[in-house]
Amino acid sequence: xxxxxxSLLSKCSSTLTNxxxxxxxxxxxxxxxxxxxxxxxxxxxxxxxxxxxxEAMRIAMETDDSAVLFGExxxxxxxxxxxxxLQKKFGKDRVFNTPLCEQGIAxxxxxxxxxxxxxxxxxxxxxxxxxxxxxxxxxxxxxxYRSGNQFDCGKLTVRxxxxxxxxxxxxxxxxxxxxxxxxxxxxxxxxxxxIQAKGLLLSCIxxxxxxxxxxxxxxxxxxxxxxxxxxxxxxxxxAETVRQGKDLTLVAWxxxxxxxxEAAQLAKEKLNADVEVIDLQTxxxxxxxxxxxxxxxxxxxxxxxxxxxxxxxxxxIASTVQKRCFLNLESPIERVAGFDTPFPHVHExxxxxxxxxxxxxxxxxxxx
Amino acid sequence: xxxFLSLVQLERIWSTTMALxxxxxxxxxxxxxxxxxxxxxxxxxxxxxxxxxxxxxxDSGPNTSVTLNKEDALKYYRDMQVIRRxxxxxxxxxxEKKIRGFCHLYSGQEACAVGMKAAMTEGDAVITAYRCxxxxxxxxxxxxxxxxxxxxxxxxxxxGKGGSMHMYTKNFYGGNGIVGAQQPxxxxxxxxxxxxxxxxxCVTLYGDGAANQGQLFEATNMAKLWDLPVLFVCENNGFxxxxxxxxASASTEYYTRGDYxxxxxxxxxxxxxxxxxxxxxxxxxxxxxxxxxxxxxxYRYHGHSMSDPxxxxxxxEEIQEVRKTRDPITGFKDRIITSxxxxxxxxxAIDKEVRKEVDExxxxxxxxxxxxxxxxxxxxxxxxxxxxxxGATIDETIVQPYKTSADLLKAIxxx
Numbered sequence: 001x002x003x004x005x006x007s008l009l010s011k012c013s014s015t016l017t018n019x020x021x022x023x024x025x026x027x028x029x030x031x032x033x034x035x036x037x038x039x040x041x042x043x044x045x046x047x048x049x050x051x052x053x054x055e056a057m058r059i060a061m062e063t064d065d066s067a068v069l070f071g072e073x074x075x076x077x078x079x080x081x082x083x084x085x086l087q088k089k090f091g092k093d094r095v096f097n098t099p100l101c102e103q104g105i106a107x108x109x110x111x112x113x114x115x116x117x118x119x120x121x122x123x124x125x126x127x128x129x130x131x132x133x134x135x136x137x138x139x140x141x142x143x144x145y146r147s148g149n150q151f152d153c154g155k156l157t158v159r160x161x162x163x164x165x166x167x168x169x170x171x172x173x174x175x176x177x178x179x180x181x182x183x184x185x186x187x188x189x190x191x192x193x194x195i196q197a198k199g200l201l202l203s204c205i206x207x208x209x210x211x212x213x214x215x216x217x218x219x220x221x222x223x224x225x226x227x228x229x230x231x232x233x234x235x236x237x238x239a240e241t242v243r244q245g246k247d248l249t250l251v252a253w254x255x256x257x258x259x260x261x262e263a264a265q266l267a268k269e270k271l272n273a274d275v276e277v278i279d280l281q282t283x284x285x286x287x288x289x290x291x292x293x294x295x296x297x298x299x300x301x302x303x304x305x306x307x308x309x310x311x312x313x314x315x316x317i318a319s320t321v322q323k324r325c326f327l328n329l330e331s332p333i334e335r336v337a338g339f340d341t342p343f344p345h346v347h348e349x350x351x352x353x354x355x356x357x358x359x360x361x362x363x364x365x366x367x368x
Numbered sequence: 369x370x371x372f373l374s375l376v377q378l379e380r381i382w383s384t385t386m387a388l389x390x391x392x393x394x395x396x397x398x399x400x401x402x403x404x405x406x407x408x409x410x411x412x413x414x415x416x417x418x419x420x421x422x423x424x425x426x427d428s429g430p431n432t433s434v435t436l437n438k439e440d441a442l443k444y445y446r447d448m449q450v451i452r453r454x455x456x457x458x459x460x461x462x463x464e465k466k467i468r469g470f471c472h473l474y475s476g477q478e479a480c481a482v483g484m485k486a487a488m489t490e491g492d493a494v495i496t497a498y499r500c501x502x503x504x505x506x507x508x509x510x511x512x513x514x515x516x517x518x519x520x521x522x523x524x525x526x527x528g529k530g531g532s533m534h535m536y537t538k539n540f541y542g543g544n545g546i547v548g549a550q551q552p553x554x555x556x557x558x559x560x561x562x563x564x565x566x567x568x569x570c571v572t573l574y575g576d577g578a579a580n581q582g583q584l585f586e587a588t589n590m591a592k593l594w595d596l597p598v599l600f601v602c603e604n605n606g607f608x609x610x611x612x613x614x615x616a617s618a619s620t621e622y623y624t625r626g627d628y629x630x631x632x633x634x635x636x637x638x639x640x641x642x643x644x645x646x647x648x649x650x651x652x653x654x655x656x657x658x659x660x661x662x663x664x665x666x667y668r669y670h671g672h673s674m675s676d677p678x679x680x681x682x683x684x685e686e687i688q689e690v691r692k693t694r695d696p697i698t699g700f701k702d703r704i705i706t707s708x709x710x711x712x713x714x715x716x717a718i719d720k721e722v723r724k725e726v727d728e729x730x731x732x733x734x735x736x737x738x739x740x741x742x743x744x745x746x747x748x749x750x751x752x753x754x755x756x757x758x759g760a761t762i763d764e765t766i767v768q769p770y771k772t773s774a775d776l777l778k779a780i781x782x783x
Contacts, residue, residue, distance in 0.1 A: 072609070072611075073609060073610055073611060076610060076680065076681070079609075097611055097615060097616070099577070099580035099608075099611075099616040099617065100547055100548070100577040100578060100580050100581060100608055100616065101580050101581055101582060103582055104580075104582065127545075127546070128546065128547075130546075131548075131581075131582070131583075166468070167468035167469035167470075168469060168470075169469050169470070169531045169533075169545075170530075170531070170534070170545060171533070171545035171546060172469070172470065172545075308758075309758045309759070309760070310758055334761060335761070336760055336761045337760060337761075338760065339744060339745065339757060339758070339759055339760060339764075340748075340757050340758045341744055341745055341748055341757065342748075344529070344744055345469075345520055345528060345529055345530060345531040346520030346528045346529075346531075346738050346739075347529075347739075347741060347743060347744040350741045350744050351744060351760075352760075353760045353761075354760075357760045357761060357764070360761065361761050364763070
């Protein structure tokens with residue numbers, strides 16, 4: 001590793017060795033401090049993201065006889081083990097592998113859903129979703145609209161992996177959500193941890209609209225917390241404030257929520273600034289009012305995401321908030337996001353919107 | 369089978385013949401230098417029999433009787449050993465965590481690449497999927513370039529920007545991470561060749577899993593419609609990641625799946641069969657008959673990638689069995705020793721040499737530096753003024769300090 005790389009990365013932590021820096025994630029998972037509404041006091045079990053997704057699918061398939069799960073390698077449990085034991089439990093006609101054909105998987109899923117069965121289609125890596133893009137954008141999103149509500153594929157949920165994993169390089173790290181936010185008719189959801197994943201996935205599966213559920217792959221094993229064991233849902237279209245604050249609003253989703261929380265903690269220590277962190281959870285339709293109320297309180301907004309900055313979803317949030325909160329704003333809205341380059345190979349640590357970059361934006365905003 | 373030999377080669381055979389006991393030399397003509405299959409007591413050229421190819425919509429196919437001379441025998445052995453050793457080294461680097469991410473090893477499939485390359489001529493192109501390290505080396509990269517690319521160093525084939533799945537050389541269009549994406553590309557390259565009236569083919573490789581991509585059907589249709597010189601080659605190693613071929617494909621006769629495109633099935637563990645079939649296929653395409661589909665029946669010893677142990681969907685016994693009975697390198701070694709084309713000592717010497725080459729490459733691959741951060745924004749566009757790249761924040765917007773990796777390399781003295 002070059003000296004410069006080491007010095008840049010060592011700002012993250014001064015006590016790690018070269019080798020340790022190389023393998024370290026760029027954030028620390030922050031477990032949720034409160035349970036979703038109505039679940040306080042419920043029995044919980046320690047689960048990681050992979051297990052909570054597995055749980056959600058198990059519950060979905062138990063409560064809905066028509067639910068089927070399909071995708072590449074899901075039968076043996078899936079490359080990330082999210083569908084572990086599901087074929088054993090529900091049988092080969094409900095959990096089955098597809099050949100290697102994303103366009104086929106999506107189109108097939110739309111058909112299954114349109115015919116009235118609940119379809120859970122897995123696209124192994126979000127980077128591979130592009131052959132399926134036409135089916136999702138032109139068919140799934142528009143089926144209800146073009147048939148005047150005579151037909152729909154609301155029973156379709158596409159699950160796919162998402163985001164940087166530390167070594168994924170160009171085609172195993174992308175965050176493609178913004179490619180779909182430009183398409184009305186689809187719902188898009190990104191959980192930040194196991195508790196949210198279970199509830200949000202169950203909501204997606206039961207929501208009568210085609211949904212894409214993006215699972216942050218780096219959190220599959222890394223994110224572990226006490227998850228309520230019963231059947232519960234978290235409503236779509238609702239953001240959650242995960243850290244209260246009065247000086248600045250910081251909006252993120254997925255893995256980046258944890259980066260945001262660490263940056264907020266750093267801001268408290270170094271700048272005595274109280275940063276309010278909001279997990280958007282549902283990217284489309286997003287909870288505008290929740291974010292607007294927060295900015296009306298704080299007067300400052302930063303949006304942060306891994307996807308490249310230009311036309312990332314932060315752009316839409318920034319545009320809406322400047323319109324609705326124009327007179328509340330004390331500083332220009334900042335976006336801290338990935339570079340406008342393809343997701344790199346060895347230069348990933350420089351590409352990502354790290355804790356320090358977010359902190360830098362906070363500092364600039366509060367000092368504006 | 370007639371074979372054209374150069375004057376030098378003929379002289380060599382002639383003098384060897386004179387020194388030893390020659391059995392039969394036929395028809396040396398005055399005009400050309402032609403000789404039929406030459407069988408000598410101490411062989412410098414031998415003929416072998418290969419498994420016949422299965423044919424689809426063809427009346428005849430490649431010869432099952434092939435010849436091999438000493439020079440080629442040693443070369444093919446060496447080539448396969450380099451790939452085997454290089455992949456082994458890559459596997460070890462991965463286990464040591466010096467390579468991260470995804471690493472797909474070619475071990476077991478060497479005969480496909482080496483055999484096909486042996487039949488290729490100058491100007492032929494190749495494009496393949498992510499199991500590309502062996503191909504990259506064969507088509508001109510050094511072992512250092514391949515291993516250093518895996519470790520992401522400046523000495524790497526793409527200076528660390530591409531990684532395992534994205535390596536390139538002249539007329540080698542990579543290295544592709546997205547399954548199936550290379551299929552229509554291959555057809556396009558072939559169109560360019562035809563347009564330029566080149567007598568070349570584009571070898572477009574893909575796996576049994578990728579055979580189910582819609583793109584292949586589209587590419588095949590275009591290739592046949594326009595008579596493009598594409599060789600669609602399915603490297604069927606029996607598994608698409610962990611899924612056995614019968615569980616993914618309605619038809620596992622991949623060489624027939626071109627339907628209206630003729631096809632041949634080849635024993636991909638026999639390098640001579642591969643070479644012969646490729647030679648035949650090239651002649652077919654060069655004569656303007658359009659595309660051909662080939663299926664190489666082969667096997668990979670490792671899992672799909674280094675993240676896959678490769679034993680949850682097949683037994684260890686199966687893998688051992690293939691290693692024992694069908695290994696492309698030991699099979700070839702037996703043949704050339706038994707036929708006296710090579711001696712144990714010669715092959716041992718090659719092994720030693722190969723080990724040395726790979727070890728030296730390993731040294732560089734584990735010690736070289738990484739490109740500085742400016743490499744993040746090189747090679748985005750071409751021939752435009754330095755672009756403004758929006759950074760992680762608006763204020764990190766920079767104007768590309770170097771537009772290409774080449775410029776950056778020059779600046780750091782590694783041009």
